[in-house]
Amino acid sequence: MKKMIIHGGRKLTGEVVIGGAKNSTVALIPAAILSESVVTLDGVPHIKDVYNLMDILSAMNVHSNFNEATDTLTLDPTEIEFKPLPNGKIKSLRASYYFMGALLGRFGHAIVGLPGGDDIGPRPIDQHIKGFESLGASVSNEHGAMFITAPEEGLHGARIFLDMVSVGATINLILAAVTATGQTSIENAAKEPEIIDLATYLNNMGAKIRGAGTDTIRIDGVAHLYAKNPHTIIPDRIEAGTYLAMAGACGDGVNVKNIISEHLDAYLAKLEEIGVQMDVGEDNIFVYPSGNLQAVQIKTSPYPGFATDLQQPITPLLLKAAGDGIVIDTIYPKRVRHIPELIRMGADISLENDVIILHHVDRLQGAEVTADEIRAGACLMTAGLMAEGKTTISKVDNILRGYDRVVYKLKKLGADVEMIDD
Template sequence: MKKLIVRGNKPLTGEITISGAKNSTVALIPAAILADSEVVLEGVPDIQDVYSLIEILNEFNVKTHFENNVLRIDPTDMVSIPMPTGKIQSLRASYYFMGATLSKFGEGVIGLPGGCFLGPRPIDQHIKAFTALGAEIEDEFGVITLATPNGLTGTRIYMDVVSVGATINTILASVKAKGKTTIENAAREPEIIDVVTLLNKMGAKIRGAGTNVIRVEGVEELHGVNHTIIPDRIEAGTYITAAVAMGQGVKINNVIFEHIEGFIAKLDEMGVKMDVGEDSVYVHPSDNLKMVNIKTLPYPGFATDLQQPITPLLVLAHGEGTIMDTIYPQRTKHIPELNRMGADIKVDGDIIRITGPTKLTGAQVKASDLRAGACLVIAGLIAEGETVITGVENILRGYANIVENLSAVGADIEMVEDDQPEE
């Protein structure tokens, strides 16, 4: 087990370059198996989720090579095998193999996925879409068996809730189906556009990505291509938040501003001074921050994944504010940890209430999930004294080189082996 030690209250200056998007990558990798020859993905982040997906690919007899952020995926000799347990169950994003194996082999056996526990995360919309396309589904104790006795046929599918996962899985399942599929009330996230861009390069016929109606015309085969992944907007938001909190002038590179417009608008409202360039954001030193109210919404609204990283910044702001997470209302495990460091935050039903500014002091805290971990790292950078963060494996699932990136701009942060067994 590892832990992070952050000695806080150090000014940050310099530059940080953002990696490829985690939430794109975990969908692009399963999408790549639909090709009949090698797919090369560039800008792949060096994170634990990628290694987990590579292990799953290898079990399917897919050849892979990962070096210098370039992942080669050769599905030429891929075989259809049941994957009811093991790696596939430990990783939430592995559910994209449901749509991909259904499309490629007309069958699949997949263990129901894990990942960060953020409250109920039903896959009923995925199942509804597969069934509408003509698949037969059995669910026995979290092991999903997919079969297509008569092949898949395009149809009209209306999503009851806007879901990135269900939208991508439906695209993967319908890309080789006979005829046309129309997905209505589709999610509009940039990561969906990224996946569709890859599939269209491979020979798919998909229109409407980035809008709420996506049309897929089935094709018979897909071929290998090269594709560069978009930058990670959540990582960008995380580092911009750290730069606002402790920066004396920090430049964040490889940022697509349009992807984080809702987030940047909130920082403007708080009084943060930023220069937004073509592919970078320069954050000026900011003090006397104003408190704001935040409501997370599907894209292009304020991202639920940035709710936790921005919370420590609100602790520094003047006034009273609220956070309402309409996507994952139970995403509050970071709050008791921040209060342990001296924050004044209450969880009141589905509303997080913050009073600021308060002074944070280092403490021993635990990262219960990926973005809670990012929140605690930022809190540690702000706090006086030493913060010790356990549950580091959750942070490494989604942030590549976080220690190196923050150290390079002046943070005092290190990762050490933890000899204490977890309680």
């Protein structure tokens, strides 16, 4: 594991270019195994999850090459071999469960270990299982791995109503249904931009998916998929939101580039309510130096609401605001592992029945803190940049799972930051 050392107090200035969306990339890579030809992805972020997924694919004889100079990933699934994926790298990232749907769609069966990733509270996969069973598959949990098998005649289309909106279940069921016989409808589906990105990618391969971005997605199964290259990944709205909050908290004029602002409507509305001054361009947002900031209440909800992944990155900004800020995470109410770390840095925060209450503080003090998951780590980076003195963040590998070339980008903005081996 590595550590990040931040000497705070410097104002950030200049520009930062946002990478491809992590939450798209980790679905698009497993989806590549559905193609019967070579797949090329552009705009791939330099994050650990990409390399972990490449390792998982290698175990199935899927050859990959990541050209870091051009952000291009080439995947060749033409000689893929079915392999159980019970442990190892599967435990390193939550999105490994997309291999359930992808393997089921490609081979008619899958053996995949229960996913790992961030510990942010319960994230059950019961909706995934319910959907697979509706498509005709049998599902069992044996020794910590999911065994999923289609009937002899293959998967069949079905009407699936998700009991709760789930991005993971929506994506997994698309991957399984895209080659099933007949029509599948997924109702109460998630609407995230990353789902539209996946549907666009699959449709360009020859899939027949309609309604992505709405609450009902209809899929007419096809027998074969062939990649139409390249597919350019959408910008990462969570990375963008992180740098926007960072610019509001300690920026002296920061231009955040490669943004689709419509993906951030709810978030931008809150930044404006707080008092962050911005110019929103066609594909960039310029953040002016902050003036008077006012506390607000934030309540996360499924897209197009305020994203759960952005409640932690915006927290340090709220500490600068006058009054008491409130954060209620309705998606993952136990997503509070950043709170004790911020308190170590002098933050005045209380937690009452999963409601986070943030009281204004004049300054934060550098400290030794731990990034227990990706977005908590993003929060601590911003806090470290705001703080007086030296902040040491351990378990930085968690940050590197989700943030593209983060040290390079922070240094380019003028931050005093370095990575060291623990």
